[in-house]
Amino acid sequence: xxxxxxxxxxxxxxxxxxxxxxxxxxxxRLLLARACVWRWEVARFxxxxxxxxxxxxxxxxxxxxxxxxxxxGKDVSVVDVAARAARDQVVLVSELPTAGALSVPHFISAVVxxxxxxxxxxxxxxxxxxxxxxxxxxxxxxxxxHSDEEIAMADRDLLRPYATARQGEKAAQxxxxxVFRLARGAGRLDLITFNDQVVACHxxxxxxxxxxxxxxxxxxxxxEAVFSxxxxxxxxxxxxxxxxxxxxxxxxxxxxxxxxxxxxxDDGLLRWKRRRGGDVDPLNNHACLFVRLPRTGAADFLWxxxxxxxxxxxxxxxxxxxxxxSDEEIAHRYQEMVFGGLHKIYxxxxxxxxxxxxxxxxxxxxxxxxxxxxxxxxSR
Numbered sequence: 523x524x525x526x527x528x529x530x531x532x533x534x535x536x537x538x539x540x541x542x543x544x545x546x547x548x549x550x551r552l553l554l555a556r557a558c559v560w561r562w563e564v565a566r567f568x569x570x571x572x573x574x575x576x577x578x579x580x581x582x583x584x585x586x587x588x589x590x591x592x593x594x595g596k597d598v599s600v601v602d603v604a605a606r607a608a609r610d611q612v613v614l615v616s617e618l619p620t621a622g623a624l625s626v627p628h629f630i631s632a633v634v635x636x637x638x639x640x641x642x643x644x645x646x647x648x649x650x651x652x653x654x655x656x657x658x659x660x661x662x663x664x665x666x667x668h669s670d671e672e673i674a675m676a677d678r679d680l681l682r683p684y685a686t687a688r689q690g691e692k693a694a695q696x697x698x699x700x701v702f703r704l705a706r707g708a709g710r711l712d713l714i715t716f717n718d719q720v721v722a723c724h725x726x727x728x729x730x731x732x733x734x735x736x737x738x739x740x741x742x743x744x745x746e747a748v749f750s751x752x753x754x755x756x757x758x759x760x761x762x763x764x765x766x767x768x769x770x771x772x773x774x775x776x777x778x779x780x781x782x783x784x785x786x787x788d789d790g791l792l793r794w795k796r797r798r799g800g801d802v803d804p805l806n807n808h809a810c811l812f813v814r815l816p817r818t819g820a821a822d823f824l825w826x827x828x829x830x831x832x833x834x835x836x837x838x839x840x841x842x843x844x845x846x847x848s849d850e851e852i853a854h855r856y857q858e859m860v861f862g863g864l865h866k867i868y869x870x871x872x873x874x875x876x877x878x879x880x881x882x883x884x885x886x887x888x889x890x891x892x893x894x895x896x897x898x899x900x901s902r
Contacts, residue, residue, distance in 0.1 A: 552808050556617050569594040581617030589615045614814040623812035624831035630785040632800025634778040636771050646799045664765045667711045676723040677701045680743030687749050714762050721748050722762045737770035738779040787828040787859045801863030802837050820901035821870045836865035843871035849878040860886045864894040870901045
């Protein structure tokens with residue numbers, strides 16, 4: 523009965539509408555989870571770095587780890603507050619919207635626009651990456667996994683060990699049943715071979731949004747010999763991503779979604795995907811935290827912790843320009859924060875942003891199809 527109902531739904535509801543329904547469903551589940559106020563806490567914490575700012579967190583206890591991750595990154599520890607900071611140095615991070623707060627997404631997708639020649643796509647790669655791909659491409663092949671034995675092997679020897687190696691025992695794993703369901707029809711599982719030896723796999727599925735087809739990465743998997751060798755992992759990871767892009771382009775997709783990243787502008791994984799042509803996109807992300815900037819020193823805070831924020835369905839970027847920083851220092855600080863897909867960039871400073879840096883920023887976005895709007899925000 524359930525299968526028949528699903529077939530009827532697929533027949534009468536378009537793929538784009540199904541995506542929107544999943545979107546609405548995800549947002550409703552999020553709202554219901556937030557409504558459990560008895561699971562909330564009020565906590566103060568400071569990041570273990572040389573920062574004068576204190577965070578006041580209001581929300582579910584299990585989401586405080588996400589808040590510290592967004593504010594400080596993976597390698598920054600959270601310490602208890604020994605002494606209260608001045609009120610104007612407190613950053614409010616909450617699951618409850620507050621006046622003037624930024625809507626900061628938990629995760630952001632890196633999406634490559636297709637519909638153009640491959641050479642044009644890889645023109646955004648740096649010269650070293652292009653050279654490495656051209657040198658190694660002939661040594662790698664990609665083929666779809668069809669048999670139960672191959673699917674089970676990929677789940678057992680590639681997907682699970684790699685996720686555990688990256689995230690530890692808390693890693694969010696796909697169930698074996700889920701891997702089989704995707705590999706057998708709801709998505710696709712590909713094996714990557716190097717000199718005829720399986721070294722990696724890619725699990726993905728099709729998403730249709732607004733009538734456009736996205737080939738969406740769900741998981742990468744690598745054998746231990748690869749993920750235990752950082753140099754080899756970089757090479758195989760690059761080739762796996764490149765071959766998946768080739769396949770998506772050859773099969774008429776409009777976009778290649780490389781996958782979710784923590785929504786931190788200086789996140790290393792997001793930078794890695796940006797160098798492979800990934801534009802920031804809220805695809806498949808519903809969750810956010812509301813961040814109210816400190817009353818004074820917002821420019822200094824955003825210098826330490828640049829933030830993405832959502833304005834409706836559009837992604838914006840908030841950067842701080844401290845009064846003491848020169849144009850050269852600012853240009854160097856934000857050299858790696860040039861993202862396609864942005865609607866606006868807000869420049870927070872006590873005075874007008876230096877014209878030299880504004881021109882530098884404009885030049886960095888000059889080759890983008892839709893450069894972001896630059897807006898100055900006066901901060902105290």
